[in-house]
Every structure is written in structure tokens, then in C-alpha cells.
Amino acid sequence: MDFLKPATVLDLKNIRDELVKMEDTIIFKFIERSHFPTCPTVYKENDPHLPIPDFEGSFLDWALMHSEMTDSQIRRFESPDETPFFPDKILKPILPSIQYPRVLASYSPEVNFNNEIKEVYINQITHLISRYDGESWENFGSVATIDIQCLQSLSRRIHFGKFVAEAKFQADRPLYIKMIQEKDIDGIYRNITNSAVEEKILERLRVKAEVYGVDPTNKAGYRKITPAYLVDIYKKLVIPLTKKVEVDYLLRRLECE
Amino acid sequence: MDFLKPATVLDLKNIRDELVKMEDTIIFKFIERSHFPTCPTVYKENDPHLPIPDFEGSFLDWALMHSEMTDSQIRRFESPDETPFFPDKILKPILPSIQYPRVLASYSPEVNFNNEIKEVYINQITHLISRYDGESWENFGSVATIDIQCLQSLSRRIHFGKFVAEAKFQADRPLYIKMIQEKDIDGIYRNITNSAVEEKILERLRVKAEVYGVDPTNKAGYRKITPAYLVDIYKKLVIPLTKKVEVDYLLRRLECE
Numbered sequence: 001m002d003f004l005k006p007a008t009v010l011d012l013k014n015i016r017d018e019l020v021k022m023e024d025t026i027i028f029k030f031i032e033r034s035h036f037p038t039c040p041t042v043y044k045e046n047d048p049h050l051p052i053p054d055f056e057g058s059f060l061d062w063a064l065m066h067s068e069m070t071d072s073q074i075r076r077f078e079s080p081d082e083t084p085f086f087p088d089k090i091l092k093p094i095l096p097s098i099q100y101p102r103v104l105a106s107y108s109p110e111v112n113f114n115n116e117i118k119e120v121y122i123n124q125i126t127h128l129i130s131r132y133d134g135e136s137w138e139n140f141g142s143v144a145t146i147d148i149q150c151l152q153s154l155s156r157r158i159h160f161g162k163f164v165a166e167a168k169f170q171a172d173r174p175l176y177i178k179m180i181q182e183k184d185i186d187g188i189y190r191n192i193t194n195s196a197v198e199e200k201i202l203e204r205l206r207v208k209a210e211v212y213g214v215d216p217t218n219k220a221g222y223r224k225i226t227p228a229y230l231v232d233i234y235k236k237l238v239i240p241l242t243k244k245v246e247v248d249y250l251l252r253r254l255e256c257e
Numbered sequence: 258m259d260f261l262k263p264a265t266v267l268d269l270k271n272i273r274d275e276l277v278k279m280e281d282t283i284i285f286k287f288i289e290r291s292h293f294p295t296c297p298t299v300y301k302e303n304d305p306h307l308p309i310p311d312f313e314g315s316f317l318d319w320a321l322m323h324s325e326m327t328d329s330q331i332r333r334f335e336s337p338d339e340t341p342f343f344p345d346k347i348l349k350p351i352l353p354s355i356q357y358p359r360v361l362a363s364y365s366p367e368v369n370f371n372n373e374i375k376e377v378y379i380n381q382i383t384h385l386i387s388r389y390d391g392e393s394w395e396n397f398g399s400v401a402t403i404d405i406q407c408l409q410s411l412s413r414r415i416h417f418g419k420f421v422a423e424a425k426f427q428a429d430r431p432l433y434i435k436m437i438q439e440k441d442i443d444g445i446y447r448n449i450t451n452s453a454v455e456e457k458i459l460e461r462l463r464v465k466a467e468v469y470g471v472d473p474t475n476k477a478g479y480r481k482i483t484p485a486y487l488v489d490i491y492k493k494l495v496i497p498l499t500k501k502v503e504v505d506y507l508l509r510r511l512e513c514e
Contacts, residue, residue: 002395003395004395020472021292024288024472025289028285028288028289031281031285032282032285035278050352052351052352053351059331059352062331062351063327063331066327066330067324067327070320070323070324070327071398071402073323074316074319074320074397074398074401075397075398076398076402079395079398094309094310094319095307095309095316098394098395100395137355138259138260138261138336138355138357140331140332141328141331141332141333141336144331145328145333149406203474204474207473207474208472208473208474210473211468211473212469212473215277215281215465216464216465216467216468216469217460217461217464217465
């Protein structure tokens with residue numbers, strides 16, 4: 001997949017290859033997160049135990065916002081597959097812009113589910129992937145750093161739904177135009193859902209969690225990630241959120257016809 | 258290992274467990290890097306094709322420096338196991354300091370091999386782990402982001418030699434004091450080297466590269482990392498650099514007796 005060549009980006013086979021690669025990335029980040037406890041204080045806004053001067057938000061918010069500010073200067077959010085958590089705070093790149101050919105509709109950056117992704121990550125995912133429920137004061141920095149990586153990989157995976165949606169739209173314009181005009185949300189959901197593909201994803205995740213989740217030189221050792229909760233995270237959170245992105249993107253698609 | 262409890266930090270068993278965990282981290286980062294070509298322009302100082310306003314250094318330097326500036330504000334470099342690449346640029350934490358009990362000698366932050374690590378990473382490691390030799394202009398930001406993670410994991414692993422050195426010093430003060438006084442560098446090298454342990458590390462890496470390096474659901478597919486070069490990177494670069502850290506740290510150890 002090459003974002004400078006639109007045809008490669010809207011090829012469903014390439015999209016799937018990219019999603020497979022992202023599975024590995026997400027699992028590796030979860031494994032890194034698994035060494036630490038949940039650390040709820042990292043996520044509390046304006047916590048008196050962790051007061052951040054001149055900032056409204058959590059410790060994670062502070063770190064994520066500053067990380068995005070730096071990343072935006074090196075053009076991270078010019079790339080159509082990156083979606084900021086703090087779109088109001090991103091800065092002008094210090095480098096000349098890359099003129100990406102348009103692949104997605106112009107409103108695409110407004111389809112941004114990052115607040116929901118962050119909420120789901122904090123309230124559900126961290127409880128599944130952390131070592132235990134509890135604080136670890138001296139690791140807040142490490143935890144926030146890994147959380148940023150987890151969130152950004154989840155965000156990229158979930159917002160990749162836009163490319164899936166655009167590819168499906170272009171593959172059957174008359175059908176999608178009709179459903180969009182009729183606001184037939186159920187119809188859109190039915191048409192973007194491929195249960196066989198979903199089952200294959202979950203099956204692949206089971207194997208990957210099995211293999212990557214334990215040190216291969218010490219299989220009796222501590223298991224860092226389990227197939228059960230990895231499959232759950234995808235089945236109940238990642239896949240449904242991806243579909244929400246697809247549907248939201250499609251519902252506005254006629255603005256650009 | 259708990260940096261608030263010195264005894265746990267200088268326990269060689271705990272140090273080894275931590276080093277094993279870091280192997281996984283390093284492999285996962287290398288795998289992420291393996292999706293991209295070498296991108297030499299990312300590492301060129303003052304490259305006319307990638308001019309960075311008001312900055313002397315490479316694109317990677319710019320990104321790494323700004324990332325360290327943010328990280329320093331959330332106390333990254335207060336932790337005795339983190340070593341900055343730009344020690345002159347780190348900022349004051351926005352949070353109250355953690356009062357880590359002293360485990361290492363007070364000069365320990367001056368034992369900083371990051372310039373050498375960066376040089377070895379750019380000139381040797383990227384050529385082994387990248388997809389191919391070449392540029393990919395639209396991926397410079399992604400490449401720099403992953404390079405930062407690779408460099409920081411390598412730096413943490415290699416500078417962990419300080420804890421190994423301190424543990425060994427404390428375990429046999431008379432021997433080490435004598436060798437240090439006599440500037441017996443060969444003797445120090447001999448005493449910090451445990452060939453059986455090194456062989457075990459390399460054997461573990463072979464297995465991990467074998468297992469992690471290929472998609473377990475598609476073993477005939479593209480191999481992202483090979484045992485041969487992972488073992489080479491450790492044998493020729495990581496382990497020797499770790500020993501250099503140990504020796505440099507030990508040679509000054511009597512300053513604090």
C-alpha cells in the first residue's frame with residue numbers, strides 16, 4: 001500500500017494485509033503494557049495527587065497532547081491514515097508538505113472516534129491487559145508512553161475503516177448511494193459486514209496471542225496476553241468501532257459526489 | 258525489580274529477568290522497523306532535501322530531541338535506568354520529583370554511550386533490520402518515530418550494564434577495588450564476562466527471532482526478522498557495548514568509595 005498511489009490504497013487485498021500487520025503492532029504494544037498495573041491515576045482529570053500546572057486534563061492527556069504536537073510538526077497528521085486525539089492542538093509541519101493524492105472524501109478528518117477509543121481503552125482495555133489493578137507511582141511516565149502507543153495503533157486500525165468504506169462505496173456506487181439516500185443504516189451495516197472475514201480475524205488473533213503471549217523459551221512462564229481477552233477486545237470493541245467509522249463515513253459520502 | 262527498593266535492583270536474578278523482558282521489546286521494535294526501507298535521508302545532518310529550520314542535525318535528531326524534551330517533563334530521566342541522547346536539552350519535570358534511593362554511583366549519568374549507540378544503530382543495525390536499502394519519502398515521520406523507540410530500548414538495555422557492574426562490584430569489593438586501582442581493564446573484562454550466560458542469551462534470541470519473526474498464521478510468509486542477524490546484533494554490538502558501559506562505570510567506581 002502506497003498512499004501516493006490511490007489505487008493501491010483502495011485495493012481490499014492491500015487493506016487486509018495492512019490490517020494484519022496492525023494486529024501484530026497492537027499485540028506487541030499490549031504486551032509492553034502488560035508489564036504494568038492499571039495505574040488509574042494516570043487517567044484522572046485534575047487529580048490532586050498528580051497536579052499538572054496550567055493544564056486541564058489527565059496526565060495521559062498531557063503526554064498525548066505534547067507527543068501529538070511534536071509529531072504534527074513532522075507531518076504525522078498529513079497522512080490520511082493518522083487521526084489526532086487533539087485536533088485543535090496540532091502544529092504546522094516544519095517540513096514541506098507531502099501532496100498526498102486525495103483518496104478519501106474531504107470531510108474524512110471530521111470522522112474522528114478518538115474520544116470514544118480513549119474512553120474504551122481506559123475503562124475496558126487497560127483492565128484486561130494490565131498486570132493487575134493498582135497504582136505504580138514511579139511508572140506513570142512509562143505507562144503513559146506505552147498508552148500513547150496503544151491508543152495510536154488502535155486509532156489507526158479503527159480509522160482504517162474509512163479506506164474499507166471508500167473501497168466498498170466505489171465497488172458498488174448505486175447500492176450505497178441508494179442506502180445513503182434512504183438513511184438505511186441497517187442496510188449499510190449488513191453490506192459492510194463480512195462474517196467470514198471477521199471469523200478469520202478472530203481465529204488469527206487466537207493463534208497470535210497463543211504464540212506471542214508467552215516467552216517461547218519459557219512456555220511455562222508468565223503469560224502476557226491471552227487469546228480469550230485479545231479476541232474479546234477485537235470482537236466487542238475494535239471491530240464494532242471500525243464499523244461505526246465506516247458507517248459514519250458512508251452516511252456523509254454523498255456530500256462529495 | 259523496583260527502583261524504590263535498591264536490594265531488588267542489584268539482585269542479579271532480577272537484572273536478568275529484566276534483560277529478558279527487554280529482548281522482547283527490542284525484537285518487537287525491530288519488527289516494526291522492518292516494514293520500512295533504510296531511509297538514509299532521515300539520518301543526514303543538514304540535508305538540503307529535508308531542510309529543518311533553525312536546527313543543526315538530522316531529521317531523526319530533531320524528532321528524538323523533541324521527544325526527549327516532552328518525556329523529561331514527565332520525569333523519564335529521573336529514573337536511573339533511562340539515559341538521554343540529548344542530556345543538554347532535557348527540561349524540568351512538571352511533576353514533583355520521585356526521590357529514588359541511590360543505587361548507582363553519583364557519576365552514573367555521565368556514563369552515557371548514546372552517541373555510540375546511535376552511530377551503530379544508523380550505520381549497522383538499520384541496514385540489517387530494514388526491508389531494503391532505499392528511501393521512502395512519505396514514511397520519514399513513521400521511520401523516525403520507530404527509530405526513537407528502537408534507540409531508547411537499545412539504550413536502556415546497554416546502560417543496564419551499570420546495574421550489572423554495581424551488583425558485581427558489591428559482590429566482590431576487594432577484587433574489583435584491586436583491579437580498578439591497577440587499571441587492569443583486561444582483568445575487569447574477564448571478571449564481568451560470563452560466556453555461559455552470553456551463550457544462553459544468544460540461544461534464546463535464536464528461538465525468539467524464529468517464533469516472533471514470522472506471522473504464526475502464515476509461516477510461509479515474509480520473514481520480518483531472522484535469527485542470524487538478531488544474534489549478530491547482540492553478539493557484535495549489544496553485548497560488547499554493554500560491557501563497555503560496565504567497564505567505564507567500574508573504572509570510576511572508587512570516586513564514590
